[in-house]
Amino acid sequence: RNLPLGNFVAFSAEILRTTSNIISIGARELTSTNPFIRQMGARRLMGASAVFGGIGTTIGYTAEKITIIWK
Numbered sequence: 455r456n457l458p459l460g461n462f463v464a465f466s467a468e469i470l471r472t473t474s475n476i477i478s479i480g481a482r483e484l485t486s487t488n489p490f491i492r493q494m495g496a497r498r499l500m501g502a503s504a505v506f507g508g509i510g511t512t513i514g515y516t517a518e519k520i521t522i523i524w525k
Contacts, residue, residue, distance in 0.1 A: 473502075476502050479498065480496075481499070482495070483496075
């Protein structure tokens with residue numbers, strides 16, 4: 455954090471840490487014997503896959519449409 459770009463590096467590290475925590479917690483919940491906890495794990499992993507898989511495409515599509523408007 456002492457570098458000029460320290461906060462940017464810390465933010466990226468935090469994103470990686472929370473991403474791995476979400477996936478590991480969801481996987482642990484999915485292997486539970488309690489059906490309600492399994493359901494929570496399945497929802498957590500489906501939400502994570504939707505966000506991590508679709509966010510790049512959505513942002514790219516939106517940016518493309520916005521830049522076409524400004525031409």
